[in-house]
Amino acid sequence: MADMKLSVRAYSKIILHAAKYPHCAVNGVLLAEDPKSKDSKKGKGLYITDAIPLFHICLQVTPMAEIALTQIDHMASNSGLIIAGYYLANENIKDVGIERAGPRIAEKIAENYSNAYLIVVDNQHLTLNMDSFAIVVSQYVDGKWKTKERSSYTVEKNALDVVAGLLQQRAYDELVDFDNHLDNISLSWKNPHFNKLVEDLAETFGDQ
């Protein structure tokens, strides 16, 4: 019984954000359906439905992160979602640690949602064909981030095919992160256009 399910949309945005800035560290937040608003029939697991890409420039300073979290929180509570976690891709290809980029943000998120998830992109598994999931998932337990076993979470089906397709199309050019938004506020960090791309591609894979 999986504790957490990651949607195609969330997984795609995480991977494409990392692919868009191969020479930078990137980060973002994970949004999930508010467990309090779900009816109990749906089961216990946390459903992470979306990811909001945040920064690729200077992840260690906090002011823009505070602005971003305030705005995302506002949007989330108006949409029945919660900020349930944080994702990160380090600049160094072999680095899957969390010390370098924004541990503060992750802990701030964990303050508000006690079982927050942390996803680190495993850069070495990023390929155009996406044969395996390129993520390492941890959860905040007793004040520490504990790595989760692969079996404790599921990723929505067709995610790998969709991401491979998006990478080959260079769809990351259309992904907007918060830094892009700050440079041009007419670009929306909610990414309605990119979300549609993901949906359309997922549909073509249908019920394989």
Added chain:
Amino acid sequence: MRGSRKSTSAIFEGMSWSDARDLLRLWREDNERKSQDVVNLWETILSKNIFKLGDERLLVLEQVCLASLDTNRLDIADKCLQSLAAEFPSSLRVRKLQALKLETLEKYDEALELLDSIIKRDETNAAPRKRRVAILRAKGKHSEAIKELTDYLKKFMSDQEGWQELCDLYLLEQDYARAAFCMEELILHNPHNHLIHQRYADIRYTQGGFENIELARAHYSLAFKLNPSSIRALYGIFLCATNIAVSPKATSPKRKEATKLANWVIKELSKRQERQNVEDSQVAALEGLISSVQLAASA
């Protein structure tokens, strides 16, 4: 449908070789890292027209070489290196490119040896010394990179790229005080650069504490004065103002001033959003912060 975005090769279709050359020149001068685009331009247009470029040929070869190393196109990199080496067999600049190729192949020890030989030949040559720092960073050895870079900066004190890199390294190690110091050096060199003031303010804000936040506010304000379209500076002013307005260390007039400032920022942000036709209001979220600030400031 892919919407309005064209693939990069589509943008370059029908481009003349002289336009391609001009584009590359622009990216060279602005020091932009558009490696994939450079490689595409090379393959589709310029490689056939290389001899039409005249004096720029060698600069373009170097640029394409760097871009192809960045995008793992070692085939192209090798061809460029061959042409350059044939032209300048004993050039240290070409040797540095060869060291870069070794870096791409992750042959860091050989690269370091080659760089050391360049440094021996010419002690005043800054470029190979900086590559050494880059290699240490690529290996994840940040504290060694910092040490090497600080030694470098003792000799090459006005190298702004070096100070910027050192600031980045200190931030990666979360040594905010030293990162701020590096930024202060950069401010001395570039007092009119809004980005530097903004980054300095970011660091001070991150450090926290009343004095740092006041300092951050001063620099965000300066950044905004230098560039009134800087949204980051505006948000920065807002954050500092809201912090000051609730700070026990602030005197009452300061708090009132800060609240006014925060409200002013909200108005400015709304104006900009209207101008750019941004549909949903990002400002609503911030207004929530303002109201909590106003409650506190009037207490």
